[in-house]
Amino acid sequence: MDLQQMGDAAQQASYVLAQASTQTKNAALIAMAGALEQNAAAILAANEKDLAIARGNGIGDAMLDRLMLNSARLTAIADDVRNVVRLPDPVGAELESRVLENGMRLSRRRVPLGVVGVIYEARPNVTIDIAALCLKTGNASILRGGRETFHTNQELVKLIRQALAACDLPESCVQYIGEPGREWVSGLLKLDQYVDMIIPRGGPGLHQLCKEQSTIPVIIGGFGIGHMFVDESADLVRAVEVIDNAKTQRPSVCNTIDTLLVHERVAADLLPALSVRMAEKNVTLVAAPPALALLQNGPATVRAAEDGDFDTEWLSLTLGVKLVSDVDAALAHLRAHNAAHSDAILTNSLVNAERFINGAPSAAVYVNASTRFTDGAQFGLGAEVAVSTQKLHARGPMGLEELTSYKWVGQADYLIRE
């Protein structure tokens, strides 16, 4: 099947899905969850093929771990699908409704987007996750996972499509691009006649490719240097706890901090205590000159910051440290160094807190809290499709509602415009 046919089939399926009841969509989700458990042996066999090829290609342990399924993980994935069943269906809700002076009842009604294209990393659970969230919101999906998951995803998508058919929904509600080669991604990005939204999950290279090539609206996300600014009125003892949490609780993810900005008046008090804690947690500090001097006698490993260090998303146990003169200097640093995701201020000043909230160019801004809370589950959204760091349509963690659009509905009694 070529991409045009795939797009057309997805669009046709989306028309059926838009009219499907929550009951029907939930039945398909329950069937999907059951199929994962009943066909565990086949899925794990397919996964073993992918793992063998990956090992043969010398792929690292972290990636192998993300690729690997076992029966406990399959059960967890099936449970996640059942959680999606329990989430409220956002489709059909009236976002607003009023009667105009001319008597027309005008409302905005939440509707599916239509067709969603998702390009994602080599993690088989994402295939199920995205298919389930798109199905729940009445969207057809075209999936393209990392090539390392080829056999696993073929098996998973086959089961998903069987579950759809068993519930009288078109199999084309979920389609998968298995062919290797970037030209298939480029082709998907041009299907604007059929596809309503592209979600790229992956590295900056993929995002850049999508920005440059897509004629379909793209949700860019998951990037941004994370900052924490310790203001002069912060509680410095508790500040160390929050910095520690924001840096070390799960250093490999995008809502950790990369740079600590410290008000110059409290640096001499904070930095020695910080060095002790960071040494305990094996964090390497990368400090600009005035901060460097205050850290050099502490136990933590420290080196002088070089060009580009404050523009680096570390995703590891490394933390940049810089002194600033006030909240405006902190904001200037954020703006110059690609803050877009999650940033925090620790302060007791209402004025500075408000200034930071309004001035930070971030999807999520925290006052006296760790940046680690930027997450669909933490925010109570029930599910997370991606974390958007752009400003259109959705910003921050995207849940089910962010997979929908709306339409205007005007109802009247043969009303004409004067």
Next chain:
Amino acid sequence: MDLQQMGDAAQQASYVLAQASTQTKNAALIAMAGALEQNAAAILAANEKDLAIARGNGIGDAMLDRLMLNSARLTAIADDVRNVVRLPDPVGAELESRVLENGMRLSRRRVPLGVVGVIYEARPNVTIDIAALCLKTGNASILRGGRETFHTNQELVKLIRQALAACDLPESCVQYIGEPGREWVSGLLKLDQYVDMIIPRGGPGLHQLCKEQSTIPVIIGGFGIGHMFVDESADLVRAVEVIDNAKTQRPSVCNTIDTLLVHERVAADLLPALSVRMAEKNVTLVAAPPALALLQNGPATVRAAEDGDFDTEWLSLTLGVKLVSDVDAALAHLRAHNAAHSDAILTNSLVNAERFINGAPSAAVYVNASTRFTDGAQFGLGAEVAVSTQKLHARGPMGLEELTSYKWVGQADYLIRE
């Protein structure tokens, strides 16, 4: 100034605007309105230059009329700006706010988009309109009007910038690309480092260019074939009134109907009466075979529909006519013929009304009403930036709120993630 500098200046200005009070932004708008009236002579002189060049280039009367300013029109434009002053400022509103189980107060706060790029037709009032709406919503704007308005827009933007400076706002809140040449448009479309949204107002060629070249999110709008479906249960006498209104009240605009779909069981009753009314209004009918036979003896001009007729946005006194067997056949026609803007059903059937509302791929769907209501003012939005026919971010008439984004704000007491 090159585009990079322009983008950087706009971004810097957007930081100031994001923190500006409603009072300050309104003061600048009031100063703008006053400047338009006080400098009427200079504006009209610049406009006369543009008109002379346009006449010399043999530009048609309709375009000349859109280009032309006079003192009455200037007063109307200034009044429009004062209307924007009276609109509520959407920035800062909390869209939702709740306390998570861990004690964090989490809210979503409405914020400006940042920098908005607008590419628009040769109408000087749009320059003022867009600048005012962007300013009210705290967005810096980069404007690019049709080249026929060069001298007028230079004068208008100069006055806008003087008004900004007089109210202690950066002049770069509003910038104008005066240089001719499509390469300036292409360059603007690549400024994703600085610009958050592109709104193209213009023909399909411009929209296609933006879709293909822009690395910035684009709001596509203003297109779509408009349909009205007369179901078998419709009141046929009143149906003629609504069809007439949707076609003839202002035939040159995008929310008129292009195609009339008639349930085959009521065609013999409706079409003769329709022919009489359409003849009175000088509407030419373009009919597919079964409808053609029913119209051929009527007074209205009628011709057989050819390939592409049902894909044509007429923007004139022409109306396609086709019979369909039921509401599903009507929806199938809509989907196959680029319905995206405004479509209507005339019916007394609750089931069919609901089916049409959910199934129509339109930004606005009407039951027993003219399609002519799709308009920011009619919808009570107070202002209209554009009519979006895409599904991301905004759909249908875009008012002030659609020029904003949101950010998540989490406030707590030195909270860490467990």
